Amino acid sequence: MALDDRKLEVLRAIVEDYVATQEPVGSKALVERHNLRVSPATVRNDMAVLEEEGYIRQPHTSAGRVPTDAGYRLFVDKLSRVKPLSPAERRAIERFLIGAVDLDDVVHRTVRLLAQLTRQVAVVQYPSLSRASVRHFELVPISTTRLMVVMIAETGRVEQRLVDLPGPILADDVTELRRRINEKLVGKRLVDTPPLVEALVEETAPSLRPPMTALSTVLLETLVERSEERIALAGTANLARGGLLDFQGSLRPILEALEEEVILLKLFGEVEPSMTRVRIGDENEIEDLRSASIVATGYGPGSIVVGGMGVLGPTRMDYPGNIATVRAVARYVGDLLGQS
Structure with a gap:
């Protein structure tokens, strides 16, 4: 049976009072606290219908009523007004x-x-991390044969790895590797990056391929590793x-x-x-x-x-x-x- 507006208002009042007071709610209190514009007898009749429909129940210890799960659900779906934060x-x-x-x-x-x-x-x-995208990669030279790879995800998560290179590398070459990696991977979801890392190695000039190959292993570990x-x-x-x-x-x-x-x-x-x-x-x-x-x-x-x-x-x-x-x-x- 569909509830009319007055019975819905009574249910709303019962939920709000019970949440506020933690006490079962009676018809007299509802009429006193809320501007329902009807007599306690009418409210009692409405409460009887709400109880019959399974929206409120009477605890053994009291003449008042409390909402049921179904009553809260109706309140959340139809009756509650989300309070704007001050x-x-x-x-x-x-x-x-x-x-x-x-x-x-x-x-x-x-x-x-x-x-x-x-x-x-x-x-x-x-x-x-599995749902995130790459925001930026940084390559930080530690020595001529060692770099720190820093991956920053869109979530703000930062992952760092050290990579040992097969030979000394020039500062300009580090800049070029950084540019190529960011160009290829920034904005891509981490789960989609493994084939892109493989393509990076294939597309790199022969002179930079050995350091990029070393980097690719660490990139894959950084991007694909699943932390729990x-x-x-x-x-x-x-x-x-x-x-x-x-x-x-x-x-x-x-x-x-x-x-x-x-x-x-x-x-x-x-x-x-x-x-x-x-x-x-x-x-x-x-x-x-x-x-x-x-x-x-x-x-x-x-x-x-x-x-x-x-x-x-x-x-x-x-x-x-x-x-x-x-x-x-x-x-x-x-x-x-x-x-x-």
């Missing part, structure tokens, strides 16, 4: 992230910031902040699930940057997380996704606020990674 909040995010000195620092600042702003558990996936995916986590203490009842039982299964990086990558990875994914309660594939909700989005420079981030908390969470915060932080981190 200018002060935006400035705070920008200031906190702009001070980062390297990629590790960006990730650690981001995950701490998300946990502080949302008061939930925050998860940030480190930028995945990593996750940063913060705010697990927030799980207990609202009490165990938020999670309908023990926190231990949730904490154990959070220790499994494979689970976290599945939950927070592979999300498009323009999309926010919200999984509520039983919608979670992981059984131990079925009393929790997850808000996740992808991040990266421009339209490129290099990782996922988001928050996990009780189903009784501030969805509009958390969605807005996760989106805003993801956008700032993407902008940061896009700066040369």
Whole structure:
């Protein structure tokens, strides 16, 4: 049965009050707190319909009602208005992230910031090299027969390798090798580079082919090597902040699930940057997380996704606020990674 606008307003009021007070919500309190323009008796009838339809339920201990997973889902999909962040909040995010000195620092600042702003558990996936493109290659002479190869990815990730050359090399030749490598590889995705590196050797003049051959081995190691995916986590203490009842039982299964990086990558990875994914309660594939909700989005420079981030908390969470915060932080981190 389709709910009319008034019943949807009653559901919205129940969700907002329950999130704010952590107490089951009664009809009298709804009429007092919200401008519903109807009597408590009418609200009681609306609540009876919402309960019948599975959007709210009555805990045994109280005459009030609390939202069900289906009620939260309807609220997120149709009723919630994403709260815009205040200018002060935006400035705070920008200031906190702009001070980062390297990629590790960006990730650690981001995950701490998300946990502080949302008061939930925050998860940030480190930028995945496999999804990144090459921003720049630098060749730094260490001696006449040894170079340092520095690869900077679009994610801000920096990889360094030393290469021993088969013989002495002139400074002008180093400049030429650097030019050819950048011309061939800059802007290309790392996963697409192996054939380009092979072509580099074939296209190089015979006099420079020995050093380019030595370089090509190190280039391939730098570009193709798969470092394992990593996750940063913060705010697990927030799980207990609202009490165990938020999670309908023990926190231990949730904490154990959070220790499994494979689970976290599945939950927070592979999300498009323009999309926010919200999984509520039983919608979670992981059984131990079925009393929790997850808000996740992808991040990266421009339209490129290099990782996922988001928050996990009780189903009784501030969805509009958390969605807005996760989106805003993801956008700032993407902008940061896009700066040369």
